[in-house]
Amino acid sequence: MSGALRVTVLGAGNWGTTLAHCVARNGHQVRLWSRSAETCDAINNRHEHPRSLPGIALAPSIHAVSSLAEALGAPDLILLAVPSQSLRGLCRELAPLLAPEHLLVHGIKGLESESHARMSQVLREETCLLQLGVLSGPNLAPEIAAGQPAGTVIATRFPRIVVQVRRALASAHLRVFESHDPCGVELCGAIKNVVAIASGMADELQLGANAKAFLLTRGLAELTRLLSAYDGDPGTALGLAGCGDLMATAQSPISRNHRVGAALARGLSLHQAVAEIGMVAEGVLAARSVCALADARGLELPLIATVARVLQGELTVVHALAALLELPTGHDVPSCLRRGD
């Protein structure tokens, strides 16, 4: 168990850079890959990443490289955090460099737009990797980079991955829990961003704490039913990746998804909202994919479907929220989580 790990982190956005920072602070060797030579230079020479993590002094031992081959070497663990829509392209570049014995954990919360595939499905389709895990939870990167406390969850079927992720990342500030439901955790990460958009809408219209909690709870119920339909464990919805992440995302004004919802509620078009925020929020893309997954299993997820219609310009926010509040009332908790009555 002792000795420094060699950890490769792919992607130097705010989450990848934060993961590299945590691993380096734990005394391990870190190679952080970024396509941008400018970013590598800032990290290697000034130990900062002004665009992604302004004001954070990064661990000086992080070694940033712009060559994938150099980044990989012979790592004990690979952490991957790139935008969901760029994963497949990156996988194609990575494939020749990977071996079946590599351990890879991704921290991407989204689905591929074209295929509606989960990230682990893309990884399996495009590489020879077998031992995969997903890292998720209420993990706003700037807080973790600043050393504020958080809990995260590593979901995998491979106990060795749990061990290595704990060695690499766990600290007094970052508590690492485990889950054996990677599929469920990936779906949580996709759907919570869509629910956060609804939450941003409700906040902007000042519907109140009751209405917001109501919408979030309905969102969790829809998440639970989606997990159940896709062989995830419905109980995963109650953990850090489900309820936990939803609570952090839906409350935080720094969440891009929440900000998209608020901007739409102010009357902006999706195009204007995205322009204002300066980047695409994952939930905007995920909404359509989650609807497609639900359709494929004959599931009705009214909250998700309503957010998707607002994003497509088919419904105003005011009408959307009114429709959600008028939905038929039935059981409080979905049947997949209820004991037989």
Add this chain to the structure above:
Amino acid sequence: MSGALRVTVLGAGNWGTTLAHCVARNGHQVRLWSRSAETCDAINNRHEHPRSLPGIALAPSIHAVSSLAEALGAPDLILLAVPSQSLRGLCRELAPLLAPEHLLVHGIKGLESESHARMSQVLREETCLLQLGVLSGPNLAPEIAAGQPAGTVIATRFPRIVVQVRRALASAHLRVFESHDPCGVELCGAIKNVVAIASGMADELQLGANAKAFLLTRGLAELTRLLSAYDGDPGTALGLAGCGDLMATAQSPISRNHRVGAALARGLSLHQAVAEIGMVAEGVLAARSVCALADARGLELPLIATVARVLQGELTVVHALAALLELPTGHDVPSCLRRGD
């Protein structure tokens, strides 16, 4: 299904008065009982309750009475919302006026301090009532009284109670869901106030959105295990009375429990905190009772136990939060909600 109901509401605090207001707006006959002649006068003559619901114009048809016998008459439904610690005394006054065919629904979130009994246990011990229900959920009374949207849950084993509660209360603004787990819903209502105290502490110390979501998720896990140990349905934790109510209570600065936690984190003693808030928060009393219930089943609930120790002056807030963040990490979701791995 048509025709006005005769509904008796016992207790004219902010929740009882709000329930009376909702029932009256739905066109039913409401008698609202308050011990205070002054309160009855304000409600009957000025249609207001300045202390409990300042600024709200109450439905003029609410008939407030200070006599229990007059309040009861022959009601189709009794709604009860008094402080948890005064329920047993009220029951002893009520008992001679009640009959087994009465339908009674309480909306009290707490446990009896001496006995650690749930409210329905007190009602069964002290009256001849058989058909009971509990109303719970993210229901901050001032928002509902002001007509802002909310969802609530009626938990009962009696379908007739679900029907009557929906007739009495459901509207475009107040959506009524059902649950068949009254025991679980009552336990949710007690424990969420304790977790909200922890949330107030974390907010005051500015631990961040990640840490707060982490604590709330740990609190939900402890709730789930308590439900399971007491024959509640663990899935109830994911519904409006569990996760939903926790989200509303833990976020809202108008929650007394949240304010107690914040005051303790500023260094006030419990005595000073209660003095500042002007009344006892239910979570202060519930913490000890929930610990006793856990002990009786050999359960460890570290978050609840830690809050209880802070309330008893045995631990500072800073040490308490540090201890919670240092707890051993294991599975993300309690075993009672996981499928077999």
